[in-house]
Amino acid sequence: MSLLRFCEWLAGTPWSIALHESHYAYLGVLAVHVLTLTVFVGTIVMIDLRLLGMTMSRAPVREVLTRLLPWSGAGLVVMFASGGLLFFAAPVLAYQNLFFRFKMVALVLAVVNAWVFHRTIYRRIAEWDRDPVPPPMARVAAGVSLVLWALIITAGRMMPYQVYWFD
């Protein structure tokens, strides 16, 4: 079964139609998805700014990371749940949306970037935990993270405008 066939099948299920045609449920999920951005991306931005040496330079990096990351994680769960529901409400529209595809690719890249950071430079955190400005590799990871999340937000916001951009 191709991805498009799967999306078409999903779009025909009763619950997908119900959510698609509901007024308040769909808008409620959308509001949750947009507003959780403040918790999810907000805490990630603060962690990245610390890694760039642009805020909290007196606080140990490990402390900032371990104390804020659980909040990013909780935000991520809400983002995935609400985002999953938004996709479920209109799977074919999302599949055909170029901004959605771009967003998904950028999302995978953001996860890979975070994984590489934790697997490489963060392994040696003891050596630079208290540095006001962390080593170049950590700064690059933080910069890439900030750019990717900005692109993800932009792509998400542009999804409803695809007809204007490409038609």
Place this chain on the structure above:
Amino acid sequence: MSLLEFCRWVQYSGPLVGMRSLWWFFPVVATIHLLGLAVIGGAVLLVDLRLLGFGVRNQPVAQLVRDAERWLVGSLLVSVSTGILLFMCFATKYYYLKFFWVKLAALVLVVVFTFSVRRRVAMADATQASPLVNRLVALVSLALWTTVALGGRWIGFP
């Protein structure tokens, strides 16, 4: 000139008619507005979580306020300036939306609260800080910011 007349004048002034005729203008400005919101969220949560006893709690609150302030002010400037542009695009629509006025009132309140009460409480000598007052201040701040954000989301609904 009444407020409604002012809104009408803004919306149909030459530059605004010109900007609205560029179809990408509104979505691009709205995206920058949203990026500002994400940073505001981070800068606000950094301090409010700490006041609640979560987050980076081994650091002095006063230091966190100083660390966050620059980013809060910067992101506020981005969001307010883009917000004014968004308002000008459809001023008469917003004039009639109750939630627009709720959002505006909450925004003014939270900005005044943040730079007066919240700042003073957070900057106070740590030995004299009362956990109860700290929590109350953080809750008021979070409640007001949530009202601003919800109001903003509501305004954009069809």
